[in-house]
Amino acid sequence: MKLGDLLFAERIRIPLRARTLRDAVLETGTLFGPTEGSPFGGSAYLQLGASPSGLTRMGSATDPGRTREPSIALGVAPRPLEVEGLSEGETGPRIILLVLLPVGVERDVRFRMEAAFSHSETEAAILRSGSSEQLLGLRRLTEIELKAALRVEDVMEPVSYRIYADTPLDEVLDLIVRRRLSTVPVVGEGLQVRGIITADEILRYALRSAGSRPKPGENPPLASDVMSRSVMCVSDDELLDDAAQLMANRHVDQLPVVRDGEFVGFLKREDVLSALFGPAEVDGGRD
Template identity: 30%
Template sequence: MPSQVSLSRLLPPDRIVVGLKATTCEGAVAQLLDRLAAAGLISDRGAVDELVAADVSAGELLNLGPRTLLAHYRTDAARELAVAIATSATPFAFAPAKADEAVVFVLIVAPRSAAKYHLKTLAALSRLLGTPEVVDALAKATSAEEVVELITQKDVVIRPELTVHDLMSREVHSVSPEALLSEALQLMVRHRRRGMPVLGDNGEVLGMITEQEVLQHFLPQVIGSATPREGDQPAIEDVEVRYVMQRSVMCLSEDQLISDVLGTMLTERVSQFPVVREGKLVGFLSRTDIIVKLLRHSIYK
């Protein structure tokens, strides 16, 4: 892979379908595959069609961003990594219930040897399609050339290395310092998080509440008498987060390299980080996020 490639180079007009009319997911993928095959990028169309049929039956269509659907395949029937995009002014008829407003459909086909390039391309597409304004503009485009111009204007590049922005969770659950510890624990259990940030009134990170702080705070009760005596620490439902939270918190910026973050995780024994922009929380990155997202995109297959 070159050190840096503009996403627009992967999307010439002949790989863009404006006003997609397909009524099924399989039909939508077939139309985009036709474009890639015509460009000489598919060596065995039958093999790819088999993959598509298996994925459609398994419901493997993914959300890439707001109102955007993704189908991606790794197969040696692809001569090189290729991308095609379809748009529609109205929601696709084949969109699943959880994404019934989708108006942009992305197809990626890549050889197995291009695993890392595949993931980095997904990250670049996620950056491009991560805002409603871009998706709305693409849906309103009336020609493939207009779509290309919109993508070129955004100047999104496929970065040589993954960044925090590429893998962080944008759906962040947080608590206030005044929240009860029992409420924080319920959120952590419900969302399967080992910790969460504590935020001030302006969205600034004041601390972290994690399993470790909870255990350390209540360890005397756990190993001591089963019946608390007067003067003992209060019950968990009566404690505010501010009295238990970790106040010294290492935060990340969105442009930090994942390779650097992994090094910090190992040397500092930190497994989760708030991600901030101009002092305010915009995401969360944990060791689990990194592992899950890498596996989801099959980088190790």
């Protein structure tokens, strides 16, 4: 979906008549019309995010269930809006962008508005527009790709191998060495995660057992003998932002991923960093 798919002339106001940020948000909110209503009242303007330049204020609110698709309203002020609490030398925004989202999907439909308006050329092109028709003709704006929030399943690394509690440690060691793994999960018969074995634990085992053989009648050590039973997992349908926060708070490099309780893969820190903070895929072209 592109930004142009959600922008319509009747939801664009150039110029805004309001002089303050609060009134500009309320005025822009009325563009949603009586059939959709406008929840952008009260202190909603205080919750708006800002583009890096400060020229754009962006806000989202939940629709009271009367629309199934996201809606966008955009207003452009002829001069910087008055904002309470601005520091000396700061100027108010001129572009107000409001997004109305269906109930229950406000987190699922996380449009990359910050990325869309992180380019000063985009904001400059909007400010040069003298009418809604001119603004809708800006390919730099209308061609911006809007992406829903990433989930763990979009980034995780699926795995095909399985280690069970009764798997001999020699087999675990062989698997870790051959596949250059840092961690392997230990699963039960129903593929639920029962524990985890790290390369450090396997290294300690290998050093202890080097040059020694099991005594007659002695059973070889098993995965269950060294695995850690306290394991943090994430669901494959969890928001990637939330999983990333968990990894940062718990200082872990990767997390087992489960689907309906079954182990299906790993979420790795380097993949999370690449997905969340890699180059933004915003290509609006030139006008």
